[in-house]
Amino acid sequence: MANDKLTPKQEKFCVEYLVDLNATQAAIRAGYSEKTAEATASRLLRNVKVQTRIQELRSEYFTKAIASAxxxxxxxxxxxxxxxxxxxxxxxxxxxxxxxxxxxxxxxxxxxxxxxxxxxxxxHQLFTEKVKVDSIVPVVIKGEDDLEP
Structure with missing residues (x-):
């Protein structure tokens, strides 16, 4: 692709969309026409670059907002x-x-x-008397076909 970047309006739409997940209002706040905001928002949400950017912004937000272990x-x-x-x-x-x-x-x-x-x-499992065992136990199921005559 010749241009992998979003336009400033598209970038603003992505940011605004994450405010309330209202695509029409996000389009209006991003500077698109109120008359065509609904159609514009629908078109923007189908744009792969816009979808990717929205996911990136969500990821960044959650990385910052959620405490690590x-x-x-x-x-x-x-x-x-x-x-x-x-x-x-x-x-x-x-x-x-x-x-x-x-x-x-x-x-x-x-x-x-x-x-x-x-x-x-x-x-840190300091208060447990249970023993944690990680092993694989084979399970054999016998049916009528497996029985000897």
Whole structure:
């Protein structure tokens, strides 16, 4: 192909389409005519280059949005060690029936640390007495034809 690149409008359509998966509105937001947006959107969604680009953008989004196993383990480790703080609202009396609320940072609770340790332990199979066996066992099925006379 002479031109494997998308036009700027097609690229904008791909980005806008992923906002709400409404092709007609994506075409309008990308700068195509409102009068022909529905037909244009339909044509764009059948275009292989546009389909490929939409899939690439979705992949990039999910790669950035979804935590990796390493990130989850790092978060659980920080929680277990007490290196993680959370914000809580504290209400304190300020005299003569008045109280004030303020936000303070505190270490995560012991219960949260225990839960993180439990999840990490499950991840590393620390609490199981079952033995995991990976083997192939042949299965022989005999039918009437296999029986001796």
């Amino acid at each position: 390493a990130e989850v383990e790092a978060f659980l480790s920080k929680t277990i060690r007490g290196d993680l703080e959370e914000e809580v609202i504290v209400v304190e009396g300020s005299g003569e029936g008045y109280s004030e609320a303020r936000i303070v940072k505190k270490q995560v609770s012991a219960r949260d640390r225990i839960k993180a340790a439990e999840l990490m332990g499950k991840r």
